[in-house]
Amino acid sequence: MEMLKQPLRIHNLEIRNRLVMAPMECRKTDEFGEVSQEMLDYYDQRTRGGDFGLIITEHHFVSPDGRASSRQLSIVDDSKIESNRRLAKLVRNNGSAVFMQLGHAGMMAQPLSGDGNALSASDISIPSPLGGEISAEEMSIEDIGRVTECFAKAAVRAKKAGFDGVEIHAAHGYLLSQFYSPIINCRKDAYTCETLDGMGDFVSTLRCYKLSARKSGRNFQSHYALALMTTVRAAALCTRLPPRHKNLQRQALIF
Ligand SMILES: Cc1cc2nc3c(=O)[nH]c(=O)nc-3n(C[C@H](O)[C@H](O)[C@H](O)COP(=O)(O)O)c2cc1C
Numbered sequence: 344m345e346m347l348k349q350p351l352r353i354h355n356l357e358i359r360n361r362l363v364m365a366p367m368e369c370r371k372t373d374e375f376g377e378v379s380q381e382m383l384d385y386y387d388q389r390t391r392g393g394d395f396g397l398i399i400t401e402h403h404f405v406s407p408d409g410r411a412s413s414r415q416l417s418i419v420d421d422s423k424i425e426s427n428r429r430l431a432k433l434v435r436n437n438g439s440a441v442f443m444q445l446g447h448a449g450m451m452a453q454p455l456s457g458d459g460n461a462l463s464a465s466d467i468s469i470p471s472p473l474g475g476e477i478s479a480e481e482m483s484i485e486d487i488g489r490v491t492e493c494f495a496k497a498a499v500r501a502k503k504a505g506f507d508g509v510e511i512h513a514a515h516g517y518l519l520s521q522f523y524s525p526i527i528n529c530r531k532d533a534y535t536c537e538t539l540d541g542m543g544d545f546v547s548t549l550r551c552y553k554l555s556a557r558k559s560g561r562n563f564q565s566h567y568a569l570a571l572m573t574t575v576r577a578a579a580l581c582t583r584l585p586p587r588h589k590n591l592q593r594q595a596l597i598f
Pocket residue numbers: 365366367368369400401402444512514576577
């Protein structure tokens with residue numbers, strides 16, 4: 344137990360202790376995915392007193408076609424930075440570091456626009472946990488590039504909003520775990536679940552984004568360090584993965 348109270352350094356980020364609040368969607372946003380006062384109150388109640396070293400927020404969707412639920416937080420464009428800044432400030436003022444969790448629901452999405460099929464690794468229909476079937480359209484190489492870019496831009500927005508890092512949500516049957524799934528991913532190109540080139544590409548795009556931001560001289564990048572940190576817990580989907588892939592279920596990028 345003593346160990347839990349010890350500080351932990353992850354790259355240039357010092358966490359005051361090893362207690363981490365797991366991401367948990369509380370469904371207190373407005374219909375546009377903005378941080379509401381009710382949500383700020385919820386995070387205040389949990390973080391007041393600074394008992395946690397690190398808070399990982401509930402998942403934010405990074406593009407409109409990746410929204411998992413009608414009350415999910417959004418970070419799809421710059422207009423979302425301001426309300427997220429209030430959330431980051433509140434948690435940090437209460438004494439904890441804070442990461443924004445980023446995700447895309449893939450075939451589990453309830454898109455904002457309502458038109459078009461949900462996207463996934465393959466053209467496939469599977470039984471829905473809610474009954475009936477859910478179908479998805481296979482992502483083209485261009486779709487993969489666009490969604491990857493959405494993750495990268497969302498990470499920069501999180502930084503601008505004052506977060507200490509981001510965590511990539513790659514569990515719970517959402518888009519990235521769909522790419523890992525041998526049931527859902529039937530691709531024959533560079534993005535098969537076996538090669539996991541999709542994740543390699545995704546991480547290298549984030550790295551490129553970091554480097555180009557640095558070269559452009561934006562000062563918020565001055566202490567921007569990349570770390571891949573595993574914060575794995577057993578998700579149901581994890582059990583279907585070969586052990587060597589399990590540490591990719593959740594990854595974090597520390598600013
Ligand atoms: C209401 C609720 C919402 C959750 N929302 C998220 C989420 O947004 N992102 C995520 O990665 N996990 C989410 N989870 C999963 C939790 O972070 C956690 O992994 C899960 O409850 C298992 O916890 P345990 O490993 O301590 O048993 C949610 C869980 C619950 C109960």
